Amino acid sequence: MIFGKAGFGGAVADFESAVTAQDAKRFRKAFGRLQETFGQARESELLDGGPRLAAVLEQAPPGPRAVVAVLVGACVERGADPGRCAPGVLAGLRWALEQAAAFAGAWAATGGGAFPVPDDGGPDAEAVERTGLDPALGWWTLRSWESAAVALLNDRAVRDGVADRSGLLRLLTTVAEASGQEFTSLAYALMVLDGEPLVVLHRASGTGYLLRLSGVGDNFQLHTLLADALIGGGHVEGRAPAPQEAAVCRETPGQVATEGSFDLTAPTGEPIGNEGAPAGIPVVDGVRLLVLDEPSCRRSWPAGRFFPGMRGDVLLERTLDPEETERWYARVSPAVSPAVSPAVSPAKEPVGAEGAVG
Structure with missing residues (x-):
């Protein structure tokens, strides 16, 4: 068998041809060439x-x-x-x-x-x-x-x-x-949730907010972006992330050290771990509902994105008016115990295709 052009492009063409012809011998050679030439493509x-x-x-x-x-x-x-x-x-x-x-x-x-x-x-x-x-x-x-x-x-x-x-x-x-x-x-x-509405209640201030999240891989990332939107935006008091901490949670490459600003709490009062995913936040009356409590202890972790190739964001749409806020607070219970999250996310290095190419 005489192969076509050299390099990965030629290997792709040979692979297409071998697969289409269902020629086992040509397929084995073309398959090997794909792996051999990928690194220099x-x-x-x-x-x-x-x-x-x-x-x-x-x-x-x-x-x-x-x-x-x-x-x-x-x-x-x-x-x-x-x-x-x-x-x-x-x-x-x-x-x-x-x-x-x-x-x-x-x-x-x-x-x-x-x-x-x-x-x-x-x-x-x-x-x-x-x-x-x-x-x-x-x-x-x-x-x-x-x-x-x-x-x-x-x-x-x-x-x-x-x-x-x-x-x-x-x-x-x-x-x-x-x-x-x-x-x-x-x-x-x-x-991963995209364009997902999220009602957030800040228990210490008695205020409520409607936000919308997209591309957020885990609650570590969500935590930092919530703190940036609410504390950094001047809506509630607490520790605001530095600009670089928020940037790496959106689309800037890399990780930087950060600290927690809240305890994340479910409407039932149960803690929500930072190591979980936003999809685990309970839905109440058709909308995900999250309560932010004062941090029960100091926590730190590397701020960044669970999926480094995925752009994430949490946008504040509006502050809830007092009547809306009161209705939402009627659906939540007191926090039953402090949330305990590991200092470092256990899965900050998700599976990547290029890393798996041997």
């Missing part, structure tokens, strides 16, 4: 190659397909169009989740035990015998699909285009609970 090759690889993902064999999906995600992280890449990657993610859920069920039905730890060699004989090839491949490749999907879900248009995020989350929960493993990056990416 030019920007133009990445911008062009990501969507082209995504378009033929479905035709590739399941095991290599996941590796190519990671390459697609890495192309997106380096500038390729996430919208054009999303259909192929997200279809593959759904397949992997469905098969991994089937794996979990079959594994339990055939004696259970600790889930096998996936490696680069593919499913072992026991896993295939007990669950079938496709379910075993789904479990074996799920981490790769997580890396690829998270890279694309950094983009709001991609998130908006996922019609059944709740279904994907249910499948992921099934797999996570059965396997005892966490898939925090994928779960948080699927739970």
